[in-house]
Amino acid sequence: MGFGARLMAAAEATDRVLAAALDPATRVPARLAEATRYAVLGGGKRFRPLLVIEAAALFDAPADAATTVGAAFECLHAYSLVHDDLPAMDDDDLRRGRPTVHKAFDEATAILVGDGLQALAFELITSPAVPAARAGALANVLALAAGNAGMVGGQYCDLNAFDLDEEGVGRMQAMKTGALIAAACEAGAVLAGAEDEHRVRLRSFGEHLGAAFQLADDLLDVEGTTAETGKRVGKDAAGRKATIPARFGAEEAHRRLEARVAAARACLEPYGERAAVLVEACRFVAERRS
Amino acid sequence: MGFGARLMAAAEATDRVLAAALDPATRVPARLAEATRYAVLGGGKRFRPLLVIEAAALFDAPADAATTVGAAFECLHAYSLVHDDLPAMDDDDLRRGRPTVHKAFDEATAILVGDGLQALAFELITSPAVPAARAGALANVLALAAGNAGMVGGQYCDLNAFDLDEEGVGRMQAMKTGALIAAACEAGAVLAGAEDEHRVRLRSFGEHLGAAFQLADDLLDVEGTTAETGKRVGKDAAGRKATIPARFGAEEAHRRLEARVAAARACLEPYGERAAVLVEACRFVAERRS
Numbered sequence: 076m077g078f079g080a081r082l083m084a085a086a087e088a089t090d091r092v093l094a095a096a097l098d099p100a101t102r103v104p105a106r107l108a109e110a111t112r113y114a115v116l117g118g119g120k121r122f123r124p125l126l127v128i129e130a131a132a133l134f135d136a137p138a139d140a141a142t143t144v145g146a147a148f149e150c151l152h153a154y155s156l157v158h159d160d161l162p163a164m165d166d167d168d169l170r171r172g173r174p175t176v177h178k179a180f181d182e183a184t185a186i187l188v189g190d191g192l193q194a195l196a197f198e199l200i201t202s203p204a205v206p207a208a209r210a211g212a213l214a215n216v217l218a219l220a221a222g223n224a225g226m227v228g229g230q231y232c233d234l235n236a237f238d239l240d241e242e243g244v245g246r247m248q249a250m251k252t253g254a255l256i257a258a259a260c261e262a263g264a265v266l267a268g269a270e271d272e273h274r275v276r277l278r279s280f281g282e283h284l285g286a287a288f289q290l291a292d293d294l295l296d297v298e299g300t301t302a303e304t305g306k307r308v309g310k311d312a313a314g315r316k317a318t319i320p321a322r323f324g325a326e327e328a329h330r331r332l333e334a335r336v337a338a339a340r341a342c343l344e345p346y347g348e349r350a351a352v353l354v355e356a357c358r359f360v361a362e363r364r365s
Numbered sequence: 366m367g368f369g370a371r372l373m374a375a376a377e378a379t380d381r382v383l384a385a386a387l388d389p390a391t392r393v394p395a396r397l398a399e400a401t402r403y404a405v406l407g408g409g410k411r412f413r414p415l416l417v418i419e420a421a422a423l424f425d426a427p428a429d430a431a432t433t434v435g436a437a438f439e440c441l442h443a444y445s446l447v448h449d450d451l452p453a454m455d456d457d458d459l460r461r462g463r464p465t466v467h468k469a470f471d472e473a474t475a476i477l478v479g480d481g482l483q484a485l486a487f488e489l490i491t492s493p494a495v496p497a498a499r500a501g502a503l504a505n506v507l508a509l510a511a512g513n514a515g516m517v518g519g520q521y522c523d524l525n526a527f528d529l530d531e532e533g534v535g536r537m538q539a540m541k542t543g544a545l546i547a548a549a550c551e552a553g554a555v556l557a558g559a560e561d562e563h564r565v566r567l568r569s570f571g572e573h574l575g576a577a578f579q580l581a582d583d584l585l586d587v588e589g590t591t592a593e594t595g596k597r598v599g600k601d602a603a604g605r606k607a608t609i610p611a612r613f614g615a616e617e618a619h620r621r622l623e624a625r626v627a628a629a630r631a632c633l634e635p636y637g638e639r640a641a642v643l644v645e646a647c648r649f650v651a652e653r654r655s
Contacts (some may be wrong), residue, residue, distance in 0.1 A: 096416075098558070101514060102514055102536075103513040103518050104513075104518055104521050104525070106525075107513055107517070107518060107521040111513060134497040148639050154480075158477075158480060161473075161476065163472035163473045164473050181453075182453035183453045183454050183521075185450075186448060186451065186454065187448075187520060187521050189480070190479070190483065191512050191517040191518070192510035193480065193484070194508050194512035194513070194515075194517065195512055195513070197487050197504055197507070197511075198474075198509060200504075200511070201501045201504045201505035201508060202505065205501070207498075207501050208497075208498075209501075210500070210504070211499075211500025212491070213492035213501075214504045215492065217487070218484050218487040218488035218491060220487055221480075221484035222481050222484035222488055223391075223394075223397055223398065223484070223485070224392055225484075227397070227484060228394055228481070231396075231397045231474070231479060235396075246392075274460060278446070294574045323489050323581070344570055
């Protein structure tokens with residue numbers, strides 16, 4: 076199975092877990108449930124679940140558990156998008172080609188949808204589908220990626236980034252985007268109970284991959300179109316956001332992207348052919364157009 | 366040691382854990398760290414930590430672990446207050462007698478502080494201070510209380526509560542306030558590895574206590590003063606919030622409060638004198654003036 080088919084399979088498996096978790100028959104208020112499904116079932120590549128699933132497969136972890144852990148990462152990712160789009164934050168109207176949650180519903184609902192998706196991430200990662208002996212460690216990996224030293228801190232820096240130096244930009248992006256991608260890769264090893272050496276190796280892979288992902292994202296803002304990306308482009312320059320292409324030009328950003336991809340692939344060398352899908356994931360990140 | 370001294374000891378122990386977790390020397394952006402400390406170290410009775418600590422003590426769970434689990438519950442509670450106060454939600458300027466987080470800082474920071482505190486709750490409850498064998502189950506109890514079927518769903522209902530019937534009001538309050546208080550009591554039993562019978566019993570105790578807590582809170586809004594409560598009063602009637610005193614009068618609310626206190630105490634009967642502090646907690650809830 077090639078990379079595209081693996082990504083599609085991961086997306087379908089993730090959506091099954093998410094759809095079951097967001098079953099409208101529960102006692103959740105109907106419109107809140109609808110807004111939550113809108114936020115998390117409305118497309119998305121399910122790239123983080125793929126990373127969890129493929130990293131877990133390297134060490135022969137059970138696939139069902141990996142799918143549930145992947146869905147938890149997707150919930151956390153989806154929550155961060157909903158909150159980042161809020162008027163008080165990046166104030167975006169479009170996401171994945173559709174109105175953002177606060178536009179399609181309202182601001183209070185969007186705040187609550189994000190809050191609920193973060194809780195759902197931790198509910199899933201500690202659910203019966205995940206071996207009890209690993210659940211605590213997995214939830215800890217997710218929490219560290221999510222919090223003030225991870226995604227939340229990164230978003231804070233991004234909103235207040237206008238005087239960041241180059242090192243500051245790198246640190247901000249490592250927190251905002253890199254932390255969750257690195258944690259997804261690490262979580263695969265944790266789920267499998269792999270030794271610390273592998274846990275560290277998968278985390279390093281994810282850190283380089285996350286940096287490559289952010290560089291590609293920033294390049295898309297410079298080089299992409301709204302039709303391709305499903306969101307407003309050119310906003311980084313307009314908003315004076317601190318990105319590598321904005322500061323150093325597209326050519327330098329492409330050079331750094333390739334260096335990150337090479338470093339990520341190097342982390343996977345000990346796993347040989349078993350890591351073929353993760354190797355392809357690097358290429359996917361570097362060449363993505365949306 | 367009487368109830369007041371126990372509550373103070375629990376508060377001090379909780380604040381030590383929280384202060385260490387929010388150490389300014391970490392790589393968290395300084396102003397975000399400051400706003401987070403403002404939100405969670407700015408007073409508060411630490412009633413939920415007390416419940417965790419006392420419920421855990423019933424079954425001889427290690428006190429250090431109970432303190433950390435209690436601090437996790439306090440983080441979740443603090444996050445919910447920060448988000449509930451936001452302009453798009455309850456739009457409150459005062460909390461515990463001080464400007465709310467979005468007033469003292471700004472709206473984006475307040476959203477991120479809440480998001481980060483929810484993550485910190487799960488970081489603490491799965492930290493090395495908590496036995497690894499219990500961490501997953503504890504995080505699951507916390508996540509269920511936090512999510513769309515708990516606090517988030519309750520806040521959603523509260524914001525859209527104008528046409529709720531009496532049953533709807535009860536359900537909304539059970540989700541918004543009751544879920545976390547019940548989970549705190551249950552968590553004590555889970556941390557100790559107590560049998561399901563005790564887990565269910567402590568949870569029932571917490572559900573009655575949570576209902577009593579909400580009734581007392583609603584009565585304070587009718588009968589209290591801003592000087593006593595540290596927040597705006599009379600806003601429920603002004604905002605046509607669905608509360609029992611607003612719908613049925615203070616006398617009926619007092620009657621129901623007493624019935625809940627009695628039901629809560631009845632859950633504790635098997636534990637005799639060992640549950641003395643939790644029995645006093647019921648009285649504390651019923652008679653609180655802030």
